[in-house]
Ligand SMILES: Cc1ncc(C[n+]2csc(CCOP(=O)(O)OP(=O)(O)O)c2C)c(N)n1
C-alpha cells in the first residue's frame with residue numbers, strides 16, 4: 001500500500017486525455033497570430049461522455065473487479081465538470097458511501113479557498129466536514145490517527161507550498177507506520193489533497209458521476225508515436241501538447257526555426273499519472289521503441305523525479321537509446 | 333506595513349513591492365504583494381508560510397542581546413490568531429521564554445483566519461492565555477484603541493529589555509480593513525453577516541475611535557479629517573500610478589541570489605539555457621517579444637553577458 005492514498009477512491013483523478021488527439025479532425029488551424037492550443041482549448045481533454053468512459057484503467061466500484069475489464073460505455077452517465085467540481089463530486093460520493101469518511105482542513109467548511117468542498121458541510125453536517133485550526137502538522141497527524149482507527153480521513157492542505165510543516169507527520173509517520181509496526185497498523189484510509197503546480201485555466205471535461213477508481217502506477221499514452229517519447233504529468237501535459245502542435249505546424253514566425261524534417265516526427269506523449277509507484281513498464285516499452293526520452297516537469301532539475309526516471313531508463317534501455325535522456329524542468 | 337510607513341519606508345517602496353517592479357527593493361519582484369522587507373528599516377522580509385518567523389524572532393532577539401551596540405533593542409514579531417495555531421508558534425514562544433530572548437510577540441486577534449472564526453481556531457481563552465504557560469509576561473489589549481495599544485507595547489518593550497525575556501501581547505480587533513475580505517478570491521459575506529461587518533466598521537473601528545477622541549480634545553475636526561483623507565488618497569494614487577508603469581527587474585535576476593558566493597554549474601547552465609532560447613525565439617516569436625518588453629533591458633542583460 002502507498003503512504004497516502006492519493007487515489008481515485010476519494011479523489012477522482014483530474015480528468016484527462018484520450019487517444020483521439022491525432023485522429024480527430026477538430027484540431028483547429030492556429031489563428032493568424034500563431035497561437036497554439038492552450039489548456040482551455042486542449043484537444044486531449046475528455047469533452048465527450050464516450051471519451052471519458054474510455055479512460056484507461058477506469059473501474060467502477062459496483063463492478064466485479066475480478067471480471068474482465070470492460071470497455072463498454074453503455075449505462076453510465078457523465079457530467080461536465082471542471083477540476084474542483086470533480087474533486088468535490090468524488091468527496092461527496094465518499095461521504096455518501098462511507099459512514100466513517102470525514103473531510104477537513106483549513107477553511108473547508110465554507111467551501112475551501114479553491115471551492116473543492118462547496119456545500120459539503122451543509123449536506124453532510126459539520127461533524128463530517130469541518131474546519132481545523134491553522135496547523136498543517138496537526139491536520140496530517142489527526143488524519144493519521146483517524147486512519148489508524150480504520151476510518152477514512154480526507155484532509156486538505158490549502159496549498160502544496162504549505163505542506164512542509166506536515167512533512168514530519170507524512171514522511172516519518174504516515175510513510176513508515178506500516179513498516180515500523182510490522183504490518184499491525186496502516187494509514188490506507190488517509191487521503192491528503194493539495195493543489196499543486198501552476199494554476200491553469202479551468203479545464204472542463206466529462207466526468208463519470210458514479211463511484212469510480214483510476215489505478216495508481218499506470219501511465220497513459222496520450223498520443224502514440226515512434227520517434228521520441230515525451231513524458232510528463234500534471235499541468236505540463238498541456239504545455240507539451242502545445243509544443244507538439246507548434247512543432248508540427250509552426251506559425252509563420254517560427255517556420256524558419258523548425259526544420260521541415262522535424263515537422264513530421266512522431267512523438268509519443270505519455271502522462272505518467274502517478275509519481276510513485278511509477279509505471280516503469282509503459283515507459284521502458286515506449287523508450288525501447290522510440291530510442292529517445294524527454295522528461296518534462298515543473299519542479300527543479302536536481303534530484304527531481306526526472307532524475308530518478310532517467311537513471312532507471314538508461315539502465316533498462318541502454319542499448320536502445322539513440323540519445324541521452326533529456327530533462328526539461330523548472331530552473332532552480 | 334504601519335511600522336514601515338512610520339519608519340519612512342515610503343509609499344513608493346510599498347507600491348513598488350506590490351507591483352514587483354524593477355524598483356522593488358524588498359525582494360526583486362519575487363514575492364507576492366505585501367511581502368515587504370528592508371534591512372535599513374530593521375524589517376525582516378516577510379515570508380508566506382505562516383508562523384515560520386515566530387521562532388526566528390526568538391533567535392533575532394537573542395542575537396540583539398549579544399550585540400553590544402544593540403542592547404537597547406528588542407525583536408518584535410507580528411502574527412494573527414490563526415498563525416498562532418501553527419507548531420512554530422509554540423516552538424518560538426518556548427525558546428524566547430527559556431533561552432531567553434528579548435522578543436515582543438504581538439498577536440493580532442481579528443476574529444478570523446480567512447473564513448475560519450476564532451471560535452474554531454482555539455477552545456481556550458484566545459492567545460494571551462498561553463503566555464503564562466510559557467512563564468512570560470502577557471497582556472491583552474483592546475486592539476481598536478490606538479492609545480491602549482501604544483501603552484501596552486511600550487510596557488511590553490520595557491519588560492523585554494528589563495528581563496531579557498519574551499513578552500506576549502494580544503490585541504483584540506475585528507477584521508474590517510477597507511472591504512474586509514481576506515483577498516480578492518474571498519467573499520467574506522459567505523461566512524460573516526454584512527450587517528455585522530457594517531456595525532463594526534461604524535462603531536468599533538480604531539480609526540474612527542481615535543478620530544472621535546481627537547475631536548473630543550479639540551485637536552481635530554471634520555475639515556482636518558477631509559484634508560488628510562484627500563491628501564493621503566492623492567499620495568497613494570500618485571505612488572500607484574507611478575509604480576504601475578515601471579518594468580520588472582532584469583530577466584537575469586531570475587538566477588541571482590539562489591546561492592551566495594560562487595555560483596555552481598547548474599545555475600550557470602540553466603541561465604545559458606534561457607539565454608539560448610532568447611537568442612533563438614526572443615525576437616521572432618511575438619508572445620516572447622511582448623513578454624520580454626516587460627523586463628528592464630528586455631533580456632539584453634542575458635544576451636550581452
Ligand atoms: C503554513 C500556511 N498555511 C496556510 C496559509 C494560507 N493562509 C494565508 S493567510 C491565512 C489566514 C491567516 O489568519 P490569521 O493568522 O488570523 O491572520 P489575519 O489574516 O487574520 O491577519 C491562511 C490560512 C499560509 N500562508 N501558510
Ligand SMILES: [Mg+2]
Pocket residue numbers: 412413414440441442443444445446
Ligand atoms: Mg486573524
